[in-house]
Amino acid sequence: MTASLKKTTARLALIYCVVAHFSVNPALCQEPGPPILDLKHPHVPNRILATFDDASFHSELSALSPALLHVRPVSSLSSDWIIEVQPHQTGSEIDLNSLAKLAVSAGAKHVEPDYLLSVLKDPNDPAYFDRTTWWFNNVGQNGGVTDADIDAREAWDIQDSASDVIIAVIDTGARLTHEDLKDNFWNNPGEIPGxxxxxxxxxxxxxxxxxxxxxxxxNPVDDHGHGTHLAGIIAAKGNNAKGTVGVIWKGQIMPLKFMASNGSGSVSDAIQCIDYAINKSAQIINASWGNVGQSFFLERAIRRTRDNGIVFVTAAGNSSQDIEETPNFPASYTFSNIISVCATTERDTLVSFSNYGNLSVDLGAPGASIYSTYFRNDADYHEISGSSMAAALVSGSVAALIQKYPDAGYEKWIEAILQSVDSLPALEEKTVSGGRLNLNGALRFLQTNEDLVPAHLQWLEGNRQIRITGSSSTLYAVESTEDGKNWIFHQAVLTDFDGIALIPMSSTQSSSKWYRAITVE
Ligand SMILES: [Ca+2]
Ligand SMILES: [Ca+2]
Ligand SMILES: [Ca+2]
Ligand SMILES: [Ca+2]
Structure with a gap:
């Protein structure tokens, strides 16, 4: 054999090793030397990236086995190359290290897996960047405790807006011309303004x-400030380089004013607003107010919201009381659509003034030193503490859930909020859930329970391989569970054009676990 024929033969053998073809002599695959790729992190299963000093390798590699190997530049501007094995043509697993060795033998200077990346979105609003908004992402600023927050940063990768969701803020009105709110108000489709x-x-x-x-x-103009502040906590416009950012960056706030400049209003005016919200198809009502007196009429109006599938978010109150002893309405009503919220601090403790109640206060949410939009001019911002603010964070979170899972229904949305809390010692025995809001957890709760598209999964080769049959060229997360409830991420795989992906498994991985493959959002 000539030297060049030897080289070609060796490469052909490597290709067969790459795809672990059944006809190969295993001895050929025992290449000396350690693996050259770091495969610990998520990567595309059938592809590597490689750089070469010249492009002559391209024809050389392609000529070896065009049916198996696909070689193409990363982009028109790049001198880097993608070397891809066509898995559906082999029906077998791919050894990326052998593929990398093949590329090196053809002159590659650098090879690596085609890693999978995921985004983490940070809005550019000043109050987010200077870390004023500790409740979204607490890194210990201002004496806080790291991660005493609602994991909004992580959640925003899944859902950062709720453009289709109408949130009625029944309060003191809102400053309609505020720079960080004006784009996020509901518009009545049947009304011509002015x-x-x-x-x-x-x-x-x-x-x-x-x-x-x-x-x-x-004209729900705000002459007090409370309502404008809540509107911004829920939906101050995100990523506009102005002011602050809401739980949702885009949404439809419907300001309904029934409390005057002194901060108080009547039950009858509140009911008028509730019924307006029902008539105009609001999906969430934020009710950050209360009274120790029980009202038959208010109770009946809230029952109507339940019958219309509206989530009714309310504040536990700010008088340091156990509301099982001293009720505070509407927080103390027991309708299934009510979420009642107490306030927590940047150290994950209960705010000293916050009410609580182990039967009728559902969860805690940040409610200390909350910075938001204010009513005195169009660029006014202000810091306020209270269970009102905590309720608004829950309202914004429910809006994100509704946008993402519009058909789940109010019981599921509320279940997601309550089942995904971060349990806190300070809220044990003081709330139903025993924990503080975690928006990221709530979104993921419905993600794993509602509408992920599962792929067909089949064990091959005595449980040494999983074959996934799903949609064409789709990224799937392979997860496993021991108890049928808690799913643990195993790896991400991309199916080929035929919707097939093959995953090698070790015997320890496959024993006594259930596996599934679901689409990655
Ligand atoms: Ca966090
Ligand atoms: Ca009208
Ligand atoms: Ca009109
Ligand atoms: Ca903003």
């Missing part, structure tokens, strides 16, 4: 964004 006519004939002239139940008009 024409002095009641176009949708619902009794309110020009109720384009909401109503004022005190004056019975369509």
């Amino acid at each position: 024409n002095q006519l009641d176009d949708d004939q619902n009794g309110y002239i020009d109720d384009f964004h909401g109503i004022n139940a005190i004056n019975n008009d369509g």
